[in-house]
Amino acid sequence: xxxxxxxxxxxxxxxxxxxxxxxxxxxxxxxxxxxxxxxxxxxxxxxxxxxxxxxxxxxxxxxxxxxxxxxxxxxxxxxxxxxxxxxxxxxxxxxxxxxxxxxxxxxxxxxxxxxxxxxxxxxxxxxxxxxxxxxxxxxxxxxxxxxxxxxxxxxxxxxxxxxxxxxxxxxxxxxxxxxxxxxxxxxxxxxxxxxxxxxxxxxxxxxxxxxxxxxxxxxxxxxxxxxxxxxxxxxxxxxxxxxxxxxxxxxxxxxxxxxxxxxxxxxxxxxxxxxxxxxxxxxxxxxxxxxxxxxxxxxxxxxxxxxxxxxxxxxxxxxxxxxxxxxxxxxxxxxxxxxxxxxxxxxxxxxxxxxxxxxxxxxxxxxxxxxxxxxxxxxxxxxxxxxxxxxxxxxxxxxxxxxxxxxxxxxxxxxxxxxxxxxxxxxxxxxxxxxxxxxxxxxxxxxxxxxxxxxxxxxxxxxxxxxxxxxxxxxxxxxxxxxxxxxxxxxxxxxxxxxxxxxxxxxxxxxxxxxxxxxxxxxxxxxxxxxxxxxxxxxxxxxxxxxxxxxxxxxxxxxxxxxxxxxxxxxxxxxxxxxxxxxxxxxxxxxxxxxxxxxxxxxxxxxxxxxxxxxxxxxxxxxxxxxxxxxxxxxxxxxxx
Amino acid sequence: xxxxxxxxxxxxxxxxxxxxxxxxxxxxxxxxxxxxxxxxxxxxxxxxxxxxxxxxxxxxxxxxxxxxxxxxxxxxxxxxxxxxxxxxxxxxxxxxxxxxxxxxx
Numbered sequence: 145x146x147x148x149x150x151x152x153x154x155x156x157x158x159x160x161x162x163x164x165x166x167x168x169x170x171x172x173x174x175x176x177x178x179x180x181x182x183x184x185x186x187x188x189x190x191x192x193x194x195x196x197x198x199x200x201x202x203x204x205x206x207x208x209x210x211x212x213x214x215x216x217x218x219x220x221x222x223x224x225x226x227x228x229x230x231x232x233x234x235x236x237x238x239x240x241x242x243x244x245x246x247x248x249x250x251x252x253x254x255x256x257x258x259x260x261x262x263x264x265x266x267x268x269x270x271x272x273x274x275x276x277x278x279x280x281x282x283x284x285x286x287x288x289x290x291x292x293x294x295x296x297x298x299x300x301x302x303x304x305x306x307x308x309x310x311x312x313x314x315x316x317x318x319x320x321x322x323x324x325x326x327x328x329x330x331x332x333x334x335x336x337x338x339x340x341x342x343x344x345x346x347x348x349x350x351x352x353x354x355x356x357x358x359x360x361x362x363x364x365x366x367x368x369x370x371x372x373x374x375x376x377x378x379x380x381x382x383x384x385x386x387x388x389x390x391x392x393x394x395x396x397x398x399x400x401x402x403x404x405x406x407x408x409x410x411x412x413x414x415x416x417x418x419x420x421x422x423x424x425x426x427x428x429x430x431x432x433x434x435x436x437x438x439x440x441x442x443x444x445x446x447x448x449x450x451x452x453x454x455x456x457x458x459x460x461x462x463x464x465x466x467x468x469x470x471x472x473x474x475x476x477x478x479x480x481x482x483x484x485x486x487x488x489x490x491x492x493x494x495x496x497x498x499x500x501x502x503x504x505x506x507x508x509x510x511x512x513x514x515x516x517x518x519x520x521x522x523x524x525x526x527x528x529x530x531x532x533x534x535x536x537x538x539x540x541x542x543x544x545x546x547x548x549x550x551x552x553x554x555x556x557x558x559x560x561x562x563x564x565x566x567x568x569x570x571x572x573x574x575x576x577x578x579x580x581x582x583x584x585x586x587x588x589x590x591x592x593x594x595x596x597x598x599x600x601x602x603x604x605x606x607x608x609x610x611x612x613x614x615x616x617x618x619x620x621x622x623x624x625x626x627x628x629x630x631x632x633x634x635x636x637x638x639x640x641x642x643x644x645x646x647x648x649x650x651x652x653x654x655x656x657x658x659x660x661x662x663x664x665x666x667x668x669x670x671x672x673x674x675x676x677x678x679x680x681x682x683x684x685x686x687x688x689x690x691x692x693x694x695x696x697x698x699x700x701x702x703x704x705x706x707x708x709x710x711x712x713x714x715x716x717x718x719x720x721x722x723x724x725x726x727x728x729x730x731x732x733x734x735x736x737x738x739x740x741x742x743x744x745x746x747x748x749x750x751x752x753x754x755x756x757x758x759x760x761x762x763x764x765x766x767x768x769x770x771x772x773x774x775x776x777x778x779x780x781x782x783x784x785x
Numbered sequence: 786x787x788x789x790x791x792x793x794x795x796x797x798x799x800x801x802x803x804x805x806x807x808x809x810x811x812x813x814x815x816x817x818x819x820x821x822x823x824x825x826x827x828x829x830x831x832x833x834x835x836x837x838x839x840x841x842x843x844x845x846x847x848x849x850x851x852x853x854x855x856x857x858x859x860x861x862x863x864x865x866x867x868x869x870x871x872x873x874x875x876x877x878x879x880x881x882x883x884x885x886x887x888x889x890x
Contacts, residue, residue: 763819763882767811 147212147233150194153187153241154280157248157273160184164270173265177256180269184252184276188245191238198238199646209235209651211350215286224345231284232349235647236429236504240283243511246634247418248276250627254519255410257623258526268308272414275301279419283426287347288337288384291427295333295391298420299326305415306407318403325400329390336383343376353433374442381435381443385428385450392424393477394484395454399708401477405469405531409522412469417476417518418511425483425507432500432649436492448488452583455481457706459593463600464703467531468521471601472514475557478590479510485587486572489579490649497649499579501656502571505643509564512638513556516631520550523624524605527617533604540606542617545625547606549632554602556635558595559670561663567639570663577662588669595673603681787839795836802829816870816880823866824859831855 160183164176171179202210215230252272259268278297285291300323307319341347374382388394393401404416415421428435428447435444455478462474483503490499523546528536540547556563559570569591576584619625644656693699701707787795802825809822831852838848870880877884 761882763811766807770807770811 147194147214147231149190150231150233150241150284151214153190153194153245154277154284156183156187156190157276157280161270161273161277164266164273168266168270171266176266176269177252180273181249181252181256183273184245184249187276187280188249191241191245194233195238195242198233198235207652209646209653211651213286213350222345224351225341225347227289227347228286229290230286232286233284235651236426237283239504239508239647240426241280243422243508244276244279244283244419247414247511247515247631248272248279250515250519250631251410251414254413254522254624254627255408257621258410258522259408264308268305268408271301271304271308272411275305275415275420279423282423285349287349288340288352289347291430292330292333292337295330295387295423298415298423299323299330299391302326302404302415302420305411306404308408308411309406312406314403315406318400318406322400322404325397326390329397330387332383333387333390336380336385336387339376339380339383343380349430352431375439377434378439378443381431381438382446384431385424385443385447388424388427389450390424391427392421392480392484393454394424394450394481395457396708398454398458398477399712402465402470402473402705405467405473409469409518409525412473413515413518413522416473417514421476421480422483422507422511425480425487425503428484428487429500429504432487432490433492435487436490436649444488444490446488448485448580448583451481451484451486451488452586453481454478455485455590456586456593457481459590459597461705462597463593464699466533466703468524468533468536468601468605469518469531471597472517472521475517475594475597476514478594479506479514479557482569482572482587482590483507483510485583486575489576489583491579492649494648494650494652495654497654498571498644499575500649501644501647502568502575504647505571505641506565506568508641508643509556509568509635509638512631512634513553513563513565516549516553516628516635517557519624519628519631520546520553523620523628524550526620526624529615533601536605537608538606538610539617543606543619545619545628549625549628550602550606552632552635554598556639557598558674559591559666560595560674561667562636562639564635564637564639566663566667568643570658570666571644571656573662573666574659577659588666591666592669592673595670596677599674599677600681603677607682792836792840795832799829799832799836802832814882816873816882816885819882820863820866820870824863827855827859 160180164171164179198209204210212233213230215228215232217226218229219227221227252269255268255272259265262268275298278294278301282291282294282298285294303319303323306322307316309315337347340352344352346352386397390397401416401421405412407416435441435447458474458477458481462471462478465471465474483506486499486503486506488499490497490501490503492500523543524536524539525531527539527543527546530536552563556565559566561567573584573587573591576587642656645653648654704710806822806825806829809825810819813819813822834848834852834855838846838851842848873885874880879885
């Protein structure tokens with residue numbers, strides 16, 4: 145299969161970024177929007193073509209989807225250890241290409257309406273293109289170092305886009321927070337990469353993933369090196385997962401994601417819902433054979449529990465948030481936790497690898513319906529000019545299209561058949577049920593919570609109390625409703641894609657089937673959540689408040705996100721800054737700087753004192769000279785005479 | 786071998802002359818006085834040259850010639866110094882040492 149044209153998929157957005165970035169002032173907003181959309185449209189078309197070629201045209205060898213790689217050596221260290229730049233085509237990267245280009249294209253189209261009249265219109269599209277380029281590069285990376293480079297690039301684009309409204313202090317703070325938290329996690333990632341490079345002598349994904357359970361090949365080299373009871377490579381994998389957890393907002397590195405909602409809503413849809421935040425999942429999936437085989441999947445177990453806990457944690461917080469974008473942010477975190485736990489409970493071969501497949505499946509469907517939810521929320525915010533639920537209500541009459549599409553997305557995420565979320569979530573639950581009952585029940589509970597908070601949001605926005613609006617809300621323009629409709633369509637149909645035959649851990653497809661009992665339980669849980677939300681929020685009533693009152697402290701804790709921001713602030717400000725950094729800074733200022741300054745000051749002082757000697761009066765000099773001669777003479781006389 | 790005068794007396798004279806010169810050079814405030822003090826120094830050494838020549842090598846005349854050179858050089862030097870002092874006077878209307886401190890630091 146010829147894959148060279150795939151190189152253009154990331155390069156076109158890069159070209160668009162350079163074009164819009166360099167000629168920022170010259171290009172009129174009306175044109176720049178079209179340039180951005182056109183560039184992404186070409187990329188998307190190429191991606192679809194590539195996917196078609198890969199899955200349906202190219203030949204499978206013994207039922208296995210082949211991996212195609214094209215790369216050049218970029219930096220050479222040793223024969224095996226070199227950093228390459230290239231593209232790697234296998235089922236998950238092709239799937240990610242589809243996800244990224246589709247959502248990005250929709251967001252580009254949407255932004256033309258949403259950002260209309262904004263001062264930085266062209267700049268916004270330039271940043272969007274930069275992000276698309278980085279994300280596509282990340283997806284196509286052939287080795288750990290290349291993925292790390294693009295990993296940081298998406299971090300930068302995320303930073304730029306969160307801080308897009310740079311006049312707002314909160315947006316700037318949020319951008320910095322996102323960057324610093326993810327950067328902190330990436331530090332772990334980098335160390336992990338370096339450990340792998342040191343012990344394995346290669347960064348290449350294909351070589352690394354060629355491990356097998358018998359402990360042959362690369363694994364053998366690592367067996368002897370251990371640290372604190374775990375083999376070095378498990379530590380490396382855990383550190384790499386730390387990087388993934390940072391980007392994917394897993395507990396306890398999740399604190400940046402809610403704040404990142406300060407960015408424009410299309411950005412939230414693209415970066416903080418559909419693409420960048422799933423990079424962590426993608427990273428684990430990319431290294432899945434290593435996670436699975438090294439030390440019987442110890443690292444993978446950690447992934448599973450972190451995922452499950454984050455999922456539950458975020459779902460509980462999402463129940464109480466009043467900012468609609470923050471609800472969606474926590475929902476995203478919860479769903480990514482779902483994907484992580486699915487990876488965590490997966491095995492490698494055949495039908496055993498259902499978790500891996502389910503994770504990728506959920507990644508795909510989630511990207512569609514969560515982007516739709518965010519874009520729908522953006523449409524609502526555009527109409528109401530507020531982020532808060534209290535300012536909304538009864539919007540269904542004013543915004544029919546947004547209402548319908550939002551409902552579809554909410555049904556999809558709640559796991560109601562036949563919408564996309566049902567199929568992927570069901571697979572995840574099956575995988576969890578087969579491997580780990582504890583995680584299964586956590587996941588099931590989260591499914592119920594998800595349905596509840598989603599419909600709390602839906603009823604709160606479109607039904608509920610009749611709010612008086614200053615300006616009568618109106619439906620968004622076609623540039624915004626078209627992406628909503630398209631993504632709604634995807635949210636309905638993407639569940640029917642036979643993922644189990646296309647994207648699997650061992651790249652051999654298997655026959656997917658529905659476990660009716662488990663599906664019924666999951667749907668039942670979801671419906672319970674929806675019905676509860678219906679009772680609570682469909683009509684304006686006091687039930688919800690009474691209920692919240694009943695929970696007392698717990699409610700307060702939850703609505704304050706379990707005070708995690710405060711804990712972090714306490715640790716960073718009070719402990720690290722005040723107890724560690726401040727004394728060190730003081731020492732530096734007082735003693736290190738002080739010594740140096742003292743040397744200078746004292747020199748000046750002494751010079752000031754002795755400069756009187758240089759009086760410029762010849763007679764003084766003569767006086768010194770004569771006194772000197774007299775003294776020398778006396779010494780001579782004393783010594784020799 | 787100068788009759789009636791011992792070498793010690795001559796050396797005492799020149800020493801006194803010399804140190805008067807030094808004292809004057811260091812303490813005088815007036816540039817002209819300083820110049821006179823320098824002349825005293827030179828004269829003291831010139832006398833020393835002649836006397837030591839006379840006592841140590843009575844049959845040669847190098848010391849005497851040297852003192853003549855000293856007198857010539859001293860004359861030239863005085864002419865130069867007076868020229869400088871006159872120019873200085875034109876600049877600052879003073880020949881006091883304390884007024885010529887622009888070289889300080």
